[in-house]
Amino acid sequence: MHTIRLATPRGLDVLARQARLVGSSLVAPALLLVIAINILPALYGFYLSLHKVFFFGNEGFVGLANYAALFRDPFAWQAIGRSLLFTFAALAVAVPLALLAAMGISRLGSWGSVLLTVLLVPWAMSPIVVALLWKWILVPSPGGLVGAAFTAFGLPPQDLLTNPLLAMPTLIVVAVWRNFAFATIILIGGLGQIPRDLAKAAAVDGLGAWESFRKITLPLLAPSLLIVISMLTISYFNEVQLIIGLTGAGRFGRPPPWPMRSTTPASSSWTRGAATPSRR
Amino acid sequence: MTEARPNTAQSVRFRNVGKSYGSGWAVSGINISIAPGQFVTLLGPSGCGKSTTLNMIAGLETPTEGQIMIGERDVTAMKPADRDIAMVFQSYALYPHMTLYENIAFPLRARRRRTPEAEVDRKVRAAVKMLGLEALLDRFPRQISGGQRQRVALGRAMVRTPTVYLLDEPLSNLDQQLRVQMRSELKDIHQRLGATMLYVTHDQSEAMTLSDLVVVMSNGRIEQAGSPRELYDNPANLFVARFLGEPGMNILDGEAADGRLRGPGFDIALPALARTAGRRISVGIRPEDLHHDPSAAAAISGTVRTVEYLGSRSLVRVDLGDRLIAAFLPPSVDLPAGAPIGLSPADPDKARFFETDGGASLHAHRNLAG
Amino acid sequence: MRTLSRIALVLACLLAGIVALGPILWAASTSFKSANRIFAVPPELLPRSPTLAHYANLIAEGVHWAFLNSFAYAAVAVLAALLFGATAGYALMRYPVAGRPAVLLVFLATMAVPGFAVLLPTQMLAAGIGLQNTWAILPILYAGHILPFTVWVTRSHFATVPRELEQAAEIDGYSRAEAVWRIVLPGAKPALLAAATFGFLHCWNDYVTGSTMVDAPELRTLQVALIFFQGFHGRDWGSLMAGVIIATIPPVVVFLLFRKFLIGGFADGSVKG
Numbered sequence: 001m002h003t004i005r006l007a008t009p010r011g012l013d014v015l016a017r018q019a020r021l022v023g024s025s026l027v028a029p030a031l032l033l034v035i036a037i038n039i040l041p042a043l044y045g046f047y048l049s050l051h052k053v054f055f056f057g058n059e060g061f062v063g064l065a066n067y068a069a070l071f072r073d074p075f076a077w078q079a080i081g082r083s084l085l086f087t088f089a090a091l092a093v094a095v096p097l098a099l100l101a102a103m104g105i106s107r108l109g110s111w112g113s114v115l116l117t118v119l120l121v122p123w124a125m126s127p128i129v130v131a132l133l134w135k136w137i138l139v140p141s142p143g144g145l146v147g148a149a150f151t152a153f154g155l156p157p158q159d160l161l162t163n164p165l166l167a168m169p170t171l172i173v174v175a176v177w178r179n180f181a182f183a184t185i186i187l188i189g190g191l192g193q194i195p196r197d198l199a200k201a202a203a204v205d206g207l208g209a210w211e212s213f214r215k216i217t218l219p220l221l222a223p224s225l226l227i228v229i230s231m232l233t234i235s236y237f238n239e240v241q242l243i244i245g246l247t248g249a250g251r252f253g254r255p256p257p258w259p260m261r262s263t264t265p266a267s268s269s270w271t272r273g274a275a276t277p278s279r280r
Numbered sequence: 281m282t283e284a285r286p287n288t289a290q291s292v293r294f295r296n297v298g299k300s301y302g303s304g305w306a307v308s309g310i311n312i313s314i315a316p317g318q319f320v321t322l323l324g325p326s327g328c329g330k331s332t333t334l335n336m337i338a339g340l341e342t343p344t345e346g347q348i349m350i351g352e353r354d355v356t357a358m359k360p361a362d363r364d365i366a367m368v369f370q371s372y373a374l375y376p377h378m379t380l381y382e383n384i385a386f387p388l389r390a391r392r393r394r395t396p397e398a399e400v401d402r403k404v405r406a407a408v409k410m411l412g413l414e415a416l417l418d419r420f421p422r423q424i425s426g427g428q429r430q431r432v433a434l435g436r437a438m439v440r441t442p443t444v445y446l447l448d449e450p451l452s453n454l455d456q457q458l459r460v461q462m463r464s465e466l467k468d469i470h471q472r473l474g475a476t477m478l479y480v481t482h483d484q485s486e487a488m489t490l491s492d493l494v495v496v497m498s499n500g501r502i503e504q505a506g507s508p509r510e511l512y513d514n515p516a517n518l519f520v521a522r523f524l525g526e527p528g529m530n531i532l533d534g535e536a537a538d539g540r541l542r543g544p545g546f547d548i549a550l551p552a553l554a555r556t557a558g559r560r561i562s563v564g565i566r567p568e569d570l571h572h573d574p575s576a577a578a579a580i581s582g583t584v585r586t587v588e589y590l591g592s593r594s595l596v597r598v599d600l601g602d603r604l605i606a607a608f609l610p611p612s613v614d615l616p617a618g619a620p621i622g623l624s625p626a627d628p629d630k631a632r633f634f635e636t637d638g639g640a641s642l643h644a645h646r647n648l649a650g
Numbered sequence: 651m652r653t654l655s656r657i658a659l660v661l662a663c664l665l666a667g668i669v670a671l672g673p674i675l676w677a678a679s680t681s682f683k684s685a686n687r688i689f690a691v692p693p694e695l696l697p698r699s700p701t702l703a704h705y706a707n708l709i710a711e712g713v714h715w716a717f718l719n720s721f722a723y724a725a726v727a728v729l730a731a732l733l734f735g736a737t738a739g740y741a742l743m744r745y746p747v748a749g750r751p752a753v754l755l756v757f758l759a760t761m762a763v764p765g766f767a768v769l770l771p772t773q774m775l776a777a778g779i780g781l782q783n784t785w786a787i788l789p790i791l792y793a794g795h796i797l798p799f800t801v802w803v804t805r806s807h808f809a810t811v812p813r814e815l816e817q818a819a820e821i822d823g824y825s826r827a828e829a830v831w832r833i834v835l836p837g838a839k840p841a842l843l844a845a846a847t848f849g850f851l852h853c854w855n856d857y858v859t860g861s862t863m864v865d866a867p868e869l870r871t872l873q874v875a876l877i878f879f880q881g882f883h884g885r886d887w888g889s890l891m892a893g894v895i896i897a898t899i900p901p902v903v904v905f906l907l908f909r910k911f912l913i914g915g916f917a918d919g920s921v922k923g
C-alpha cells in the first residue's frame with residue numbers, strides 16, 4: 001500500500017471553496033432583494049411598534065404600550081373576530097366547492113380543462129377590479145343585476161354591502177367567486193396522484209361510491225387538502241384589496257367604513273402602523 | 281464501415297485515490313492501471329463505490345486524495361470538458377429538446393472543438409450508420425424506444441474519438457433480451473474502435489462476457505482485479521467467491537485437523553498449502569464442481585431441500601444442517617425433497633481454501649490492480 | 651340512468667361556467683351601453699345600441715398612460731425576478747451555498763407574508779431613501795414580492811432535471827455556463843413561464859402597494875387610476891365597467907396563453923415542493 005497523498009488536500013479544498021463562492025454569489029442578489037423588501041420592513045415595523053409614532057415623527061420608545069393599547073381596544077378585538085369569521089366562513093364554502101369542482105373536472109377529460117380554465121378567469125383578475133365589478137352587480141337599484149332580482153320578487157332593492165346581516169356573506173361570496181378555482185388546481189393535481197387501481201380495488205372489495213370517496217380518496221387527498229386549506233387561509237385572512245374596493249374605502253388613506261375595519265386585521269393599518277399597532 | 285478511425289485510446293491510472301464526503305470514505309485506496317484499448321469493468325453491489333470511481337475519472341466528482349492520470353496527463357482536478365472523455369449514462373442523458381442528429385452532433389459542436397459543419401455531418405452519419413439509426417435522425421428522444429436511446433447515447437460518445445469511454449450501467453434500463461443483444465453489439469464496437477472503455481455494472485454476466493479486466497469492489501475498496509477467468513477460478517477472498525457465479529461459490533467453514541477439514545455434514549482432505557494455516561479454514565466449491573456421490577466416502581452429505589429442473593441440468597439445494605449449498609447435477613439425478621444425498625468435488629484441485637477470519641484466499645494471486 | 655347523470659353533469663358545468671363568467675360578461679355589456687340605458691329597468695342583457703363612448707371617455711382621462719405604467723412595472727419586475735430568481739433557484743439546487751437551510755427558510759417564509767402586511771414601514775423606509783413616488787419603487791417592490799415564489803418554482807423544477815444532462819454536456823466539451831444555457835434553460839421554459847405568469851398577475855393586479863408608494867398621477871398604476879376615477883365619477887358605471895374590462899384583458903389574456911404552464915406548475919410544484 002502506498003501512503004503518498006498525491007493530490008494535496010489543500011488544492012482540492014480550493015475547488016470546493018470556489019464552488020461554494022459561486023453558489024453563494026448566485027443566490028445573493030435574490031436573497032438581498034427579498035431581505036430588503038420583505039424582511040427589513042417587517043423588522044422596522046416591529047421597531048416602530050415599540051415606539052410612539054405620530055405620522056412620520058418618532059417620539060420615543062414606549063415598549064409594549066402600543067400592543068397594550070391595541071389589546072385594550074374593543075374595536076381591535078372585534079376586528080380580529082370578524083377577520084377570523086370571514087376567513088373560516090369563506091374556507092368552509094370554498095374548500096368543499098373546490099373539491100367538488102376538482103372531482104367533476106378530473107372526470108370530464110378534455111372538457112374538464114376547458115371548464116377549469118373558465119373557472120380560473122376570475123382568479124386572474126385584480127381583486128380591486130373584482131370589487132368594482134361586483135359593486136356594479138350589487139348596486140341597489142332596479143337597474144342593477146341584484147337589484148333587479150329583488151324587484152322581481154317584489155322587494156325594494158337592498159344594499160347588501162351595508163346591510164349588517166348580509167354584508168359579510170356577500171363579501172364571502174365574492175371572495176370565493178374570485179379564487180376558489182385556484183384551490184381546484186391543486187386538488188386536481190392531488191387527485192391525479194391517487195393510483196387509479198385503488199378505485200378499482202375498492203370497488204372489487206365492495207365499497208360503494210361514497211364509502212370509496214370517504215375511505216380512499218379523502219385520506220389520500222389529505223396532503224393536497226392541507227395545502228389548499230393553508231393557502232386559502234392566508235389568502236382570505238389577507239383579503240384586503242377586495243374588501244377595500246367593495247366597501248367603498250375608495251382612495252387609500254380615507255378612513256374605511258365599518259365592514260373594512262371590522263373584517264380584516266389589516267384595518268389597523270389605516271391608523272399608522274400596518275402590522276404594527278399604533279397608539280391612539 | 282471503412283472510415284479509418286484515428287486510435288486515440290489512452291491508458292488510465294489511479295494512484296491511491298480516495299473520496300470522502302466528510303462523514304466517511306466512499307472509496308479509498310483505489311489503485312488501477314488500465315492499458316490503452318482495454319475493456320475494464322468495475323463490478324460490485326450497489327453502494328460499493330464503483331460509480332463514484334467512474335465519476336472521478338469523468339471529473340464529475342473530485343477525489344479527496346490521490347491522483348488520476350489519463351495517458352500522461354494528470355486530470356485529478358481537471359474540468360470534465362478538458363479531459364476529452366466520453367460517457368454513457370444509465371439514463372442515457374439524451375437532451376430532450378434536441379433531435380437525435382443534434383444530440384449526436386452536440387459534442388462536435390462544442391466551441392473548443394471548432395468542427396466544421398461538413399465534418400460534423402460526416403462523423404454523425406458514420407456513427408449513425410454503425411448503430412443503424414439512419415432512419416431516426418429527425419426524431420426526438422421521447423419518440424424512440426429504449427434500445428434506440430441506448431444507441432444514440434453510444435453514438436454521442438463515438439462521434440468524437442475520445443481518449444476513454446466511460447459507461448455507467450448502460451444496459452440496466454433495457455429488457456433482458458435487448459440487454460443480451462446490446463451486450464454483443466457493445467463488444468463488437470469495442471473491438472472495432474480499439475478504444476479504452478471503462479464499464480460500471482452490478483451485473484456479473486455483463487462483466488464476465490465483456491471485459492479484459494474486472495475490478496470487483498465492495499464497501500469502497502477493491503476486492504480483486506483480474507481477468508474474468510482468474511476471478512472465477514481463483515477468487516482472492518470470500519467476498520469475490522460468493523459474489524461471482526449464479527449461484528455463488530458454496531462456502532463451508534470448518535475445523536482443520538490431521539490434514540482434513542471437518543464441519544457439519546462434510547469432511548474434506550486439505551491440500552498441502554492449507555495445512556499450515558491454522559485451525560479455522562473455509563473451503564469454497566462451485567456448484568458445477570460437485571457431483572453426486574452415493575458412496576459412503578462422499579465428502580459432503582446432507583438432505584435434498586429443493587430441486588430446480590433447468591433442462592440441461594438441475595440445481596439441487598442441499599441442507600447441511602447449518603447451511604444450504606447448491607449443486608448443479610445432471611437431470612438424471614432425481615431425488616425427492618428430504619432424501620439423503622452425498623456429494624463430492626469433481627476435481628479436488630478446483631476447491632479453493634480461505635482463512636475463515638478475514639476471508640483471504642490461501643492460494644497464490646497475481647495483483648493486476650496497480 | 652347513465653345519460654341522466656351525464657345531463658346533470660353537463661348542466662352543472664354550464665351553471666358553473668355562467669357563474670364564473672357571467673359577472674364579467676355583464677360588466678362588458680354595461681361598458682358598451684349608452685349612459686341612458688345603463689340603469690334600464692328591467693336590465694338589458696345586451697347593449698341595444700352599442701357605443702364606445704365610455705372607452706373614449708377613459709382615454710380622454712389618460713387611462714392608457716396608467717395602463718402602460720402597469721405594464722412597464724410588471725414587465726420590469728417579472729424580468730428581474732426571473733433573472734435573479736432562476737439563478738438563485740439553480741444555485742440552491744446544484745451548488746453548495748453558505749447557510750443553505752436558512753436561505754431556503756427566508757424564501758419559504760417570505761412567500762407566506764403578503765407584501766401589504768408591511769406596507770407602512772415599507773412606505774416609511776422608501777420615503778427615507780427617497781424612492782417613494784418615483785418610477786423605480788414599484789418594480790423593485792413587485793420584484794421583491796414575486797421573487798420567493800420564482801425561486802421556489804424554478805428550484806423545484808431544477809430538482810426534476812436530471813443532473814446527468816448537465817454532466818453529459820460538460821463531458822461533451824461545454825463549460826458549466828454553456829451547459830446551463832444550452833441544456834438546462836431550454837428545459838426550464840415551462841417553469842419560467844409559470845413563474846412569469848404568476849408574477850405578472852401579481853404585479854398587474856396589485857392595488858394597495860401602488861396606491862401607497864406613488865402619488866404622482868403620471869406614475870399611477872391602472873388599478874390606482876381606476877379607483878381615483880371612481881372617486882371623481884363614482885356613479886359613471888359605464889366608464890367604470892369599461893375600466894374593469896381594460897384592466898381585466900391583460901391578465902386574462904396572459905393567463906389564457908400560459909395556463910398550461912401555470913396549472914401544471916401548481917399541480918405538481920406545490921404538492922411536491
